[in-house]
Amino acid sequence: MQSFANEIRDGLDQALAEDPTVLVFGLGVPDPKGVFGTTLNLQEKYGEKRVFDMPTSENAMTGIAIGAALGGFKPVLTHQRLDFALLSMDQLVNNAAKWHFMFGGQRNVPITIRMILGRGWGQGPTHSQNLQSWFAHIPGLKVVMPALASDAKGLLLSSIYDPNPVIFLEHRWLHNAQTDVTTVEPIPLGKAKLLREGDAVTILSVSYMTIEALHAVDVLQQQGINCDLIDLRTVAPMDWPTIEQSVKKTGRLLVLDTGFKSFGIAGEIMAHVTETCWSSLKHPPARLTAPDYSESTSPALTKDYHVRAEHIASKIGEMMETSVSVEPILSQRGPAHDVPGNWFTGPF
Amino acid sequence: MTPELAKTLSHGMRRIRTVEETIAERYSDQEMRCPTHLSSGQEAVSAAIGAVLRPSDLAVSGHRAHAHYLAKGGDLNAMIAEIYGKVTGCARGKGGSMHLVDEAVGFMGSTAIVGGTVPVGVGLAYSLMLNETDDIVCIFLGDAVVETGVFHESLNFATLKNLPVLFLCENNFYSVYSPLSVRQSHMRQIHEKVSGFGITTEDGDGNDVAAVHEIVSRTVAGIRDGNGPAFLEFSTFRWREHCGPNYDDDLGYRPDQFIEDWNAREPIGLFESQALAEGSLTQDDIDALQSGIEDEVKAAFEFAKASDFPPASEASEHVLAASMMGSLK
Numbered sequence: 001m002q003s004f005a006n007e008i009r010d011g012l013d014q015a016l017a018e019d020p021t022v023l024v025f026g027l028g029v030p031d032p033k034g035v036f037g038t039t040l041n042l043q044e045k046y047g048e049k050r051v052f053d054m055p056t057s058e059n060a061m062t063g064i065a066i067g068a069a070l071g072g073f074k075p076v077l078t079h080q081r082l083d084f085a086l087l088s089m090d091q092l093v094n095n096a097a098k099w100h101f102m103f104g105g106q107r108n109v110p111i112t113i114r115m116i117l118g119r120g121w122g123q124g125p126t127h128s129q130n131l132q133s134w135f136a137h138i139p140g141l142k143v144v145m146p147a148l149a150s151d152a153k154g155l156l157l158s159s160i161y162d163p164n165p166v167i168f169l170e171h172r173w174l175h176n177a178q179t180d181v182t183t184v185e186p187i188p189l190g191k192a193k194l195l196r197e198g199d200a201v202t203i204l205s206v207s208y209m210t211i212e213a214l215h216a217v218d219v220l221q222q223q224g225i226n227c228d229l230i231d232l233r234t235v236a237p238m239d240w241p242t243i244e245q246s247v248k249k250t251g252r253l254l255v256l257d258t259g260f261k262s263f264g265i266a267g268e269i270m271a272h273v274t275e276t277c278w279s280s281l282k283h284p285p286a287r288l289t290a291p292d293y294s295e296s297t298s299p300a301l302t303k304d305y306h307v308r309a310e311h312i313a314s315k316i317g318e319m320m321e322t323s324v325s326v327e328p329i330l331s332q333r334g335p336a337h338d339v340p341g342n343w344f345t346g347p348f
Numbered sequence: 349m350t351p352e353l354a355k356t357l358s359h360g361m362r363r364i365r366t367v368e369e370t371i372a373e374r375y376s377d378q379e380m381r382c383p384t385h386l387s388s389g390q391e392a393v394s395a396a397i398g399a400v401l402r403p404s405d406l407a408v409s410g411h412r413a414h415a416h417y418l419a420k421g422g423d424l425n426a427m428i429a430e431i432y433g434k435v436t437g438c439a440r441g442k443g444g445s446m447h448l449v450d451e452a453v454g455f456m457g458s459t460a461i462v463g464g465t466v467p468v469g470v471g472l473a474y475s476l477m478l479n480e481t482d483d484i485v486c487i488f489l490g491d492a493v494v495e496t497g498v499f500h501e502s503l504n505f506a507t508l509k510n511l512p513v514l515f516l517c518e519n520n521f522y523s524v525y526s527p528l529s530v531r532q533s534h535m536r537q538i539h540e541k542v543s544g545f546g547i548t549t550e551d552g553d554g555n556d557v558a559a560v561h562e563i564v565s566r567t568v569a570g571i572r573d574g575n576g577p578a579f580l581e582f583s584t585f586r587w588r589e590h591c592g593p594n595y596d597d598d599l600g601y602r603p604d605q606f607i608e609d610w611n612a613r614e615p616i617g618l619f620e621s622q623a624l625a626e627g628s629l630t631q632d633d634i635d636a637l638q639s640g641i642e643d644e645v646k647a648a649f650e651f652a653k654a655s656d657f658p659p660a661s662e663a664s665e666h667v668l669a670a671s672m673m674g675s676l677k
């Protein structure tokens with residue numbers, strides 16, 4: 001068995017081994033904890049010139065990654081929280097995303113920016129933001145959000161070898177997830193994955209929401225409701241053909257996102273489906289997302305902040321106009337709501 | 349040194365130490381459910397500046413702010429309650445350990461993004477300049493803040509406008525596990541780099557509270573006199589892991605000799621042995637200070653634990669203000 005974090009580490013290891021132009025840097029990359037285990041021992045293996053720590057200078061280091069890319073390298077820059085990468089929005093949006101466009105297609109910028117999405121244990125307003133829609137809104141950026149440990153490595157390799165800037169978003173609560181399947185081949189970006197099949201509702205999910213959705217779908221199946229569960233894997237570009245095909249079959253759409261509700265990924269998908277699948281729809285498209293306010297620190301204020309499997313199951317019951325029991329989901333819940341498992345005891 | 353000042357400095361350091369070590373001791377109860385950065389070992393700079401600033405002076409800080417908040421006079425009960433996520437916390441449980449605030453004593457806020465409050469402190473100084481007071485702003489910052497763009501941009505503006513602001517840098521030589529040597533050129537020390545802005549700079553031993561007190565008193569007086577911004581760098585040493593209640597020196601990221609040298613110069617012992625020898629403190633004074641602090645800290649934890657959690661409805665509150673909230677003066 002391999003963890004999600006190990007898969008990321010193996011992906012970086014493989015890229016560094018097979019391509020001498022790959023560079024890996026970020027705060028804490030060579031430190032004893034190795035960014036939640038994802039960069040352990042890489043500096044020892046590939047040297048300080050290719051794998052290095054950096055100053056707390058997120059904006060400059062992003063520009064430096066762009067420059068190194070123009071100089072022939074493939075940098076992978078890592079941020080321990082997406083929130084820290086917000087300092088680099090200028091370099092990302094005005095330079096990385098535009099370089100190919102604003103110089104008439106002469107050059108491309110093959111950089112990968114890993115950002116970790118925090119949640120729970122009092123991460124609070126500035127350590128827990130899921131701003132995938134910001135990046136997806138910018139023409140010229142790709143946005144990848146792996147959910148399954150078995151996809152992490154393949155998606156990372158494709159991101160590293162993609163000719164464009166790729167934002168690679170890893171949910172902190174996935175790092176400990178396990179897999180026994182390991183892909184060696186890159187997984188093409190822009191390809192969603194059908195995880196469960198059914199004709200009741202099309203469920204589209206990303207990142208950690210896919211884990212909650214899997215619980216919900218399996219419990220619903222025991223109650224005779226079968227759903228298509230599609231893990232998007234890539235948010236930009238979106239796999240519209242797979243989405244449209246499923247919605248045309250089921251006539252019902254439920255989108256799950258970890259980000260704020262308004263102006264988000266879910267809203268964009270609902271709009272697209274309304275435009276392209278209107279005549280197939282049997283029910284208004286629906287979404288379950290984080291609310292339109294920040295995550296607080298106090299555990300008393302985060303209990304109902306995040307969408308859980310029981311919310312998904314209830315919503316599907318509502319869409320199918322049938323009653324479903326969420327009891328099997330509730331009875332399986334072990335740890336407190338603000339930790340990914342009992343193994344987590346803080347502080348970060 | 350006068351006995352009054354000796355007591356103030358000893359009390360300031362002991363109070364911070366006791367609070368931080370009590371948090372460390374109780375963190376494993378799993379009731380303080382937020383990232384928490386302790387200042388044990390780094391008490392001297394805070395205690396010294398706390399003895400110099402007045403309540404109408406302003407301060408801002410970052411992720412490791414407990415000592416700064418307490419030194420500025422921040423309410424202890426409200427801080428502990430905040431870490432416990434209670435509605436009686438200084439931010440009603442919204443922010444936790446990294447988001448402390450007590451405007452009643454001029455502690456304007458600490459936030460979790462490195463460098464994030466530096467320009468805010470400069471903006472506060474601009475408002476003080478416009479209001480023509482002789483109050484100052486103290487911006488607490490760590491050695492990593494010096495690497496951010498916004499730090500340099502803020503220094504530029506503060507010097508451009510000759511603002512009443514003290515940049516107070518506690519250099520503990522590490523950012524998380526990363527030593528200065530992988531983050532900044534060794535060609536210049538931090539204060540030397542900053543002096544290039546044309547700002548008053550000085551450096552000192554951040555574990556020698558008497559020395560820090562002498563430097564900050566002189567520097568703050570100069571800022572009040574209209575001499576413009578100043579930057580002070582004090583070297584010091586964090587005892588525990590970057591974030592959390594444990595010791596992590598088993599990881600080997602700090603050289604043994606470095607740890608040993610700093611431990612030999614623990615700030616409270618260093619100061620009190622001198623003060624006892626010169627007679628500005630007696631052992632009875634120290635015992636009385638410590639027992640008062642222990643009662644206060646015990647009561648603060650009791651207060652926090654007995655306090656209510658915020659009602660669930662507060663989760664969605666405070667997104668937008670409905671009216672102009674109270675502003676300074």
Ligand SMILES: Cc1ncc(C[n+]2csc(CCOP(=O)(O)OP(=O)(O)O)c2C)c(N)n1
Nearest residue numbers: 084412460461462490491492493522523524
């Ligand atoms: C912009 C940004 N980048 C990275 C981080 C992660 N981080 C939190 S604290 C910290 C270390 C800061 O070091 P320093 O300023 O020296 O303060 P110390 O922790 O040593 O007191 C880092 C890198 C952050 N909070 N914000």
Ligand SMILES: [Mg+2]
Nearest residue numbers: 490491520522
């Ligand atoms: Mg430091």
